[in-house]
Amino acid sequence: MATPHPALFLSRVERRYIQGDATLEILRGADLAVWPGEIVALIAPSGTGKSTLLHTAGLLERPDGGEVYVASQPTVALDDGGRTRLRRLEIGFVYQFHHLLADFSAQENVVLPQLIRGLPRREAERRAGELLSFLGLGERLHHRPAELSGGEQQRVAIARAVANAPRVLLADEPTGNLDPKTADHVFSTLIALVRASRLAAVIATHNLDLAARMDRCVTIRDGIIVPLD
Numbered sequence: 001m002a003t004p005h006p007a008l009f010l011s012r013v014e015r016r017y018i019q020g021d022a023t024l025e026i027l028r029g030a031d032l033a034v035w036p037g038e039i040v041a042l043i044a045p046s047g048t049g050k051s052t053l054l055h056t057a058g059l060l061e062r063p064d065g066g067e068v069y070v071a072s073q074p075t076v077a078l079d080d081g082g083r084t085r086l087r088r089l090e091i092g093f094v095y096q097f098h099h100l101l102a103d104f105s106a107q108e109n110v111v112l113p114q115l116i117r118g119l120p121r122r123e124a125e126r127r128a129g130e131l132l133s134f135l136g137l138g139e140r141l142h143h144r145p146a147e148l149s150g151g152e153q154q155r156v157a158i159a160r161a162v163a164n165a166p167r168v169l170l171a172d173e174p175t176g177n178l179d180p181k182t183a184d185h186v187f188s189t190l191i192a193l194v195r196a197s198r199l200a201a202v203i204a205t206h207n208l209d210l211a212a213r214m215d216r217c218v219t220i221r222d223g224i225i226v227p228l229d
C-alpha cells in the first residue's frame with residue numbers, strides 16, 4: 001500500500017524581508033504538515049507572519065529557504081508558470097472579504113475559475129450548482145453578490161475557492177467580516193465541506209471559539225510553528 005502523504009507540507013521554511021538597513025526574519029524554519037480532511041487553525045498575534053505563511057504555502061510568495069510540498073510535489077524549483085499551474089489546480093483561497101465579481105451571479109462566480117481551467121461550461125455549471133447547494137445556496141444561484149447577505153456572499157467565495165477541487169484550502173480570517181451568528185454558520189458549512197471533500201485546510205483566525213472546533217491549533221513563535229498551548 002502506498003504511504004500516505006500530507007496534502008500540504010512546509011519543511012524548514014524561511015522568509016525574510018529587507019526593510020532599510022534591517023532584515024526582518026519572519027519565518028525561521030517553519031514546519032507544518034496538513035493531512036487530507038484536516039483543519040488546522042493558525043492563531044497568532046498581528047505581525048507574526050500569518051499572511052506570510054499562507055502566501056508562502058499558497059505559492060504566492062517564494063520562501064527564502066526550505067521547501068513547500070503541495071500534493072507531494074516540491075515547489076521551490078518550479079518556475080513561475082509551474083507554480084501558477086499547481087496553485088490553480090491544488091490550492092483554494094478564501095479571504096476576509098469575498099472579492100466576488102459584482103456583475104456575475106453566484107453560479108457564474110463559481111463557474112469562471114473552472115472555465116479558466118478548461119472545463120466545459122455545462123460541467124462547470126453542474127459542479128457550481130452542486131457546490132452552492134451543498135453550502136445551502138441552491139435557491140440563490142442566479143443572485144448577484146449585492147443581492148446576497150454577507151454570510152451568503154462568503155459561502156459563494158468558499159464555493160469558488162474549491163470549484164476546481166483543490167487538495168488544499170487556505171483561509172485568512174474567512175469569517176472576520178461577519179457577525180458572530182453568521183460567522184458560526186458560515187464556519188460550520190466550511191467545516192462540512194472540508195470534511196466531505198477531504199481538503200487539507202489552514203485557517204488563520206483570531207476567533208478562539210471557532211478555532212476550538214478545528215482539529216488542532218498552531219501559532220507562530222520566533223518564526224517557527226508550534227502547537228498553541
Ligand SMILES: Nc1ncnc2c1ncn2[C@@H]1O[C@H](COP(=O)(O)OP(=O)(O)OP(=O)(O)O)[C@@H](O)[C@H]1O
Nearest residue numbers: 017018019024026045046047048049050051052053
Ligand atoms: N513585503 C514586505 N516587505 C517588508 N516587510 C513585510 C512585507 N510583508 C510583510 N512584512 C512584515 O512582516 C511581518 C509579518 O507580516 P504578515 O502580514 O505576515 O503578518 P500577520 O501575522 O499576517 O499580521 P496580521 O494579523 O496583522 O495580518 C510584519 O511585521 C510585516 O510588516
